[in-house]
Amino acid sequence: MSTQPIDGGELIPRPERTPQALRLAMARVAPHRLAEMEKAKEEAFEFAAETGKIGHIHQWVAYWAAQVEIERRPDLFLRRDRALEAVHRTTNREDPAFRPAMDELRAVDDEAARAVSE
Structure with missing residues (x-):
């Protein structure tokens, strides 16, 4: 069963960082x-x-807030999914498709982290 909405909106409101x-x-x-x-x-x-x-607790909250952001937003979810598929299609790190896919994964993570830190 897909959790992605048909209209492309967010699945749920952004939760508190607890x-x-x-x-x-x-x-x-x-x-x-x-x-x-x-x-x-x-x-x-x-x-x-x-x-x-308590630094690791702060890091856990920051990481999982960003992961929830990706999961709740179809735009980020789709970008991450496509980038992961591209990474898995590569044969090794020297494959020309590897670096762009990894760059996209980082861009998704960075966008999610910025969104939840605002």
Whole structure:
């Protein structure tokens, strides 16, 4: 079942930048990614507990806010999907199609990160 809207609009409103809000948003737009998200959250919180530093928690929130942004916006989702397909069609890093596809993946990630940091 596709979660992409027919009219091209956002799937859900942008969530707050809290672990719970991001988890609920991901459950709605990409539930297949919840295990990945939770594993990364556990690792970030474990590191914070061990070191007394919360930088990894901030990084987790920033990363997953951007991932939710990509999943909730069909324009970014489609660009990421096409770039990933292009990467997977390449044979190695020297393939002429590899670098443009990776550049597009970075551009999608950067656009999503900027959108959620505004």
